[in-house]
Amino acid sequence: MQHFEQSVYNLIVETSTNLPGDVRKVIQAAQEAEDRATRAGLSLSTIATNIEMAESKVSPICQDTGMPTFIVHTPVGANQIIMKQQIRSAIARATKDGKLRTNSVDSLTGANTGDNLGPGTPVIHFEQWEKDDVDIRLILKGGGCENKNIQYSLPTELEGLGKAGRDLDGIRKCVMHAIYQAQGQGCSAGFIGVGIGGDRTTGYELAKQQLFRHTEDTNPIAELQQLEEYVMENANKLGIGTMGFGGAVTLLGCKAGVMNRLPASFFVSVAYNCWAYRRQGVLLHAESGEIKEWIYPSGSDTPMKLAAADAAADAVTEQAERREVVLNTPFSEEEVRSLKVGDIVIINGEMHTGRDALHHYLMDHDAPIDLNGAVIYHCGPVMLKDEEGWHVKAAGPTTSIREEPYQGDIMKKFGIRAVIGKGGMGAKTLAALQEHGGVYLNAIGGAAQYYAECFKKVNGVDYMEFGIPEAMWHLQTEGFAAIVTMDSHGNSLHAEVEKDSLAKLTQFKEPVFK
Numbered sequence: 001m002q003h004f005e006q007s008v009y010n011l012i013v014e015t016s017t018n019l020p021g022d023v024r025k026v027i028q029a030a031q032e033a034e035d036r037a038t039r040a041g042l043s044l045s046t047i048a049t050n051i052e053m054a055e056s057k058v059s060p061i062c063q064d065t066g067m068p069t070f071i072v073h074t075p076v077g078a079n080q081i082i083m084k085q086q087i088r089s090a091i092a093r094a095t096k097d098g099k100l101r102t103n104s105v106d107s108l109t110g111a112n113t114g115d116n117l118g119p120g121t122p123v124i125h126f127e128q129w130e131k132d133d134v135d136i137r138l139i140l141k142g143g144g145c146e147n148k149n150i151q152y153s154l155p156t157e158l159e160g161l162g163k164a165g166r167d168l169d170g171i172r173k174c175v176m177h178a179i180y181q182a183q184g185q186g187c188s189a190g191f192i193g194v195g196i197g198g199d200r201t202t203g204y205e206l207a208k209q210q211l212f213r214h215t216e217d218t219n220p221i222a223e224l225q226q227l228e229e230y231v232m233e234n235a236n237k238l239g240i241g242t243m244g245f246g247g248a249v250t251l252l253g254c255k256a257g258v259m260n261r262l263p264a265s266f267f268v269s270v271a272y273n274c275w276a277y278r279r280q281g282v283l284l285h286a287e288s289g290e291i292k293e294w295i296y297p298s299g300s301d302t303p304m305k306l307a308a309a310d311a312a313a314d315a316v317t318e319q320a321e322r323r324e325v326v327l328n329t330p331f332s333e334e335e336v337r338s339l340k341v342g343d344i345v346i347i348n349g350e351m352h353t354g355r356d357a358l359h360h361y362l363m364d365h366d367a368p369i370d371l372n373g374a375v376i377y378h379c380g381p382v383m384l385k386d387e388e389g390w391h392v393k394a395a396g397p398t399t400s401i402r403e404e405p406y407q408g409d410i411m412k413k414f415g416i417r418a419v420i421g422k423g424g425m426g427a428k429t430l431a432a433l434q435e436h437g438g439v440y441l442n443a444i445g446g447a448a449q450y451y452a453e454c455f456k457k458v459n460g461v462d463y464m465e466f467g468i469p470e471a472m473w474h475l476q477t478e479g480f481a482a483i484v485t486m487d488s489h490g491n492s493l494h495a496e497v498e499k500d501s502l503a504k505l506t507q508f509k510e511p512v513f514k
């Protein structure tokens with residue numbers, strides 16, 4: 001087993017940096033189905049560019065490299081204790097090399113362990129089997145899409161869909177609702193795994209296991225195959241689109257599994273995975289630990305079509321109603337008030353990252369720098385330090401709605417003029433934008449390599465004690481493009497898409513599977 005640790009390291013790097021071929025194919029099909037001149041079409045082009053950049057730079061596709069979850073099948077009698085130790089050391093090494101973000105945080109103190117090791121991380125499930133090889137599969141599922149997982153207990157009453165009973169039709173309604181409630185916040189267009197039955201724990205496990213299936217497989221259970229087909233055919237009618245911008249493609253895959261339940265319980269558990277659907281696997285020689293084969297198609301065999309990105313950008317700028325505005329930081333109130341939903345803003349100058357820990361902190365502390373006119377980027381980057389200093393290795397946006405309780409107050413307190421994130425924010429922030437003169441800009445979730453290129457220099461950092469993702473990084477920026485989705489005139493694209501998609505959800509109220 002002398003190669004085991006290296007093989008696991010290779011698996012981690014491949015999973016984090018090279019989106020598998022079957023996933024790429026589905027994203028390409030979405031690109032073809034979506035009108036390229038729309039916001040959603042442009043986002044898909046950015047996503048395609050980002051996928052290629054991550055592969056060629058061998059850097060994380062998305063800065064949130066998720067909860068590393070391994071499923072390992074070993075021959076009878078294999079030493080699982082040594083394997084576990086080596087998986088853990090491969091995780092720590094991949095983190096040190098910037099292939100994984102430092103993602104393991106003490107839930108009570110907020111301290112980041114710095115190496116992705118800690119109670120509960122990584123997740124490793126062992127199974128024995130009667131074959132001679134070792135099969136290791138890994139999924140890196142990020143926190144934003146994990147937050148959009150949902151579990152239903154049947155019977156129940158669902159918004160827009162009415163009563164969902166303890167039958168296939170009730171399950172169908174739960175799945176449609178799960179896609180609706182995720183909106184764009186889990187970086188749609190996404191993939192869902194559905195676990196029917198079990199208890200609350202095994203139901204979610206079953207849902208997550210579905211995400212290890214091949215995108216093109218056929219469900220051996222006829223009813224579930226029918227359910228999967230129905231969902232794939234109808235989910236896109238919700239019109240949520242990529243990043244929740246509205247559009248033709250909302251869902252990229254649906255896989256369902258079933259297990260027995262207790263008479264009193266009927267759970268439908270849904271695991272939502274963003275487009276950055278990072279899962280790979282290897283089959284290893286049990287003796288040497290060397291890789292015999294990769295389990296999912298390599299991304300390198302399915303290059304993304306990049307020409308489309310330029311064409312889409314041209315198409316967008318050609319549209320008379322879509323303005324492109326170049327702004328230098330700090331922003332003035334007048335500049336911000338002139339922006340409207342749909343405008344594309346290109347930002348130059350210094351911006352500052354800030355997410356959960358910082359927002360909470362700033363509520364009752366002073367800021368370490370002058371934030372008048374500042375741009376705050378909801379982002380927890382992957383950073384590496386060498387002799388020259390810090391470098392941004394991956395830096396896409398995080399889900400903004402988590403800052404909803406704080407955002408408006410903090411903007412007013414410090415004079416912040418713009419926040420950048422993804423998925424949009426709620427009514428409280430919208431009111432603050434209007435009152436104070438602020439703007440919310442939506443960046444493309446998961447496009448961590450694409451945005452990392454815009455950060456030319458790390459000017460400084462505060463609150464390193466919060467850990468790398470939560471620290472406040474001061475970044476010299478050039479050409480960072482984001483779309484205005486909430487403006488100072490009371491308009492929110494997110495509120496609009498949510499309302500429209502709820503209206504569309506009601507068309508699925510009538511029974512389908514009797």
Ligand SMILES: O=C(O)C[C@H](O)C(=O)O
Nearest residue numbers: 064142143144380398399
């Ligand atoms: O933690 C992050 O950087 C992003 C997170 O996965 C999210 O989708 O909000």
Ligand code: SF4
Nearest residue numbers: 062142144187274446
């Ligand atoms: S930011 Fe988006 S793409 Fe990245 S892990 Fe979170 S949900 Fe997935």
